[in-house]
Amino acid sequence: MKTFAALYRALDSSTSNRAKLDAMQAYLRAAAPEDAAWAVYFLAGGKPRQLVPTRTLRELTREVADLPEWLFDECYHAVGDLAETISLLLPDTDAAVERSLAVWMSDELLPLRGQPPDIIRERLLRQWRELAPDERLPYLKLMTGSLRVGVSKLQVTQALAAVADVDAKEVAQRLMGYTQISARPSAADYAALISPLATGGLLRDARGGQPYPFFLAHPFNAPLAHFDALLGAPNDWQIEWKWDGIRAQLVRRDDGVWIWTRGEELATERFPELEAMGQSLPAGTVLDGEILVWIASGSANQVTANKDTANNEVAHNGATMLDATSALNAADRSLAGDAALAVLEGVQPFAALQKRISRKTLGPKILREQPVVMMAYDVLEADGIDVRNESQQRRRERLEALVAAHPHPALHLSPLVRGDDWIALARTREAARRMGTEGFMLKRRDATYGVGRTKAEGLWWKWKIDPLSVDAALIYAQRGHGRRATLYSDYTFAVWSGPPDDAGRTLVPFAKAYSGLTDDEMRQVDGIVRKTIRESFGPVRSVEPTMVFELGFEGIARSPRHKSGIAVRFPRILRWRTDKPVAEADTLDTLLTLLPEANT
């Protein structure tokens, strides 16, 4: 653990990329392979299942440090990180015992899981006595599953590539699935990561159900007027809706089907419909796409409701919808089918998918009520051959042919969107939210399928719709975490329960947000919070409502669990409305009009 702790410290204390890479390489070269196996797992973002309830960690820390609960909480809020707080509170010891990282994992940490409380207590107390002071933080980070030390997976990949003297793309490929939650990386797994290339390229045989590294899109936020200059003509681009589901790869090889999420978790069992669909595809196929909850057109009510929606919107906002419709017709033509119109029919909000994935067991009811499909948008392997180096256009042709040859209700082809120019497309994009999507994906037709967020091989842009927004009052503040631990940087926002002439109206909290302000603004807000604190509820301070912020969010849905009756998705601060008094913050009614059903 000593050397891993030293690596942790080096990575944590360095602000230079070069130094981080050097530190990782030096560690990997010197470490025993079984230790390196775990180090890579953690540095690349692996998290084992929770070993010990955090409540137990807190209670035991309070016991050994002799602290009342409130004082522990004060410490936690000054530090902002549980593992670090505990590491700063454990008493000093002179009984340190050196164990390697792998031994810590296999003999000490992993066996803790599922033990009865008295055994956990006894073992933790012993482990804490046996840790050298500088090992405490990495140990606790492993235990709380939050070992982030400012290295990206890409940097880990680069360090491994240098150590193995193998191309970084190849290492990225080998790393796929390495950080799965249930993984127990061994010396042999590490050896496979850094083994020299077999003659002839990829180590095909070792692949099994292994996915390819996902190619990731970059946000595109340029003003419309610059699109032509920056992107060229729309014709150079394959344009699709940006689906709001779970990005996944479906791997069909040998006799098996594997479904991998973007977080590189194997999720096959959670999507039996997709597994069955995968079985209908030829072996040696890998698809990239989005998992969506989809209510098929069999549900008559749904179709009618949605058709109504469409009609209503045409009547309401003729121009926009007509353009959207004509764009859809264009897409329609391109597909020679009605897949594009199905877009209006089937896709369900992300909340439905969330409901589905939160279930531990999949009963017939949930499978019936929240069925999923794969909206396929790329093919990475065809007939057992890696086709990622083919152009986007060629891969699209393969995909269309594949879907046509193997029709399946759970396999959808992501429809293309056409437009004569960017202005027309921008108008079409305004329909995105109604369509249950987040905007457009722009993929260069001549681009290959890259690795991660590189721009070297090709380019995918996400051209997202502007978020929904309201003006809300700040009513609670809490200290932040990490670098914001000493500032009040986490806020709760509220809107008014009624219009200004309603004397009895109150502020109803509806969203928490902690991002979007500059450091400077955050300091100013912090100063105002400190001066306007009314009450403390544990770490939360209620403040005199004096500040109004424009909050953006990606989605909004009814939620009986929230006081306001609604829940928003990905709320963030767009700007500080220093020009607005609190009385002019928006009302709950404004918020309700943003609900998707309010637009029907």
Add this chain to the structure above:
Amino acid sequence: MKYSGDLVVAHPSGLYCPPGNFFIDPWRPVDRAVITHGHGDHARRGHGAYLAHVQSARVLRTRLGADIDLQTLAYGETVMLNGVRVSLHPAGHVLGSAQVRIEYGGQVWVASGDYKLQHDGTCTPFEPVRCDVFITESTFALPIYRWPTQHELFADINAWWSRNAEAGQTSVLFAYAFGKAQRLLHGVDASIGPIICHGAVEPLNEAYRAEGITLPPTLRVTDAAVTKDTLKRALIVAPPSAAGSLWMRRFGDYRDGFASGWMQVRGSRRRRGVDRGFVVSDHADWPGLQAAITASGAERIIVTHGSVPVMVRWLNEHGWNGQSFSTEYGDEEGVDAAAAEADLADQKQDNTNASDAIVPQDALDDNASTSADGERQ
């Protein structure tokens, strides 16, 4: 004669002793001020008469004007102010820092000013003074603050400096100019390489040397002896305000570290954006505060600047009568003062000669318009 009133009360101008008619570290101009130490948030301009420890005299006169009406005392020496017996006792914070002991009508009160228990070799170590009521600071009153030993600290700094020197990179250590900087200079292993001090630090070094404190030889960046090669092995000691300023450019691809008690927490280290954070404070850590409070023998404890509610609640839960005074000394945040300092540095540009010659602003100016750093003056 018995006196049953409080010997020190919170007054809008500062901590006030009614029977003695004097203030301790007042933040508004008053007739008579007893000053615990020369940091900017404790020693301010404009008072009629000053009383301070003799080792504070040089710093106070440089900062507040050579013509201030200043009376000085040695540690333990007594003076009567309107029948109140006043004496100063070592606080171990910076050169000349003192606790103020006040005795009147059968009561003894002690106001700590800022203090630390660790002996750092650059100022007289803290001495507990028995009293009935102890007024304590609480800058680092949370159990997460436990300082490394002087030995561990300097082993760490020396190792960092050596490694950089071997790699041919300048080491820049940011530390507040009065107290912290001299403590670092006193403790580092000067055989590793040359030491260069920022213009704001050097006058304070002189003040320490004049009091017989041993500091290694220090250079200014403008000295002829300072060449490109010297810089490669050099340790630069500069105030935080120098970070990001033009003054720093000459050091090329340097490594930097920040010396402060706040560096105990990773979030604060990261916010600083420096390569290394060294946990060095001239304030007491959590065990230090408890030790000082216990050693005072006082039953009533009045808490000032820092984590006041935490300290008060903890005291009351542990059998003391804990209360608080709100003061206008530096608050617990290190952020605002640092930002203000940085602005100051930007305005000053790279006028090294000028900043060498004039009053060392970073070291001594109180930046009265902004809230000052608890760690700072």
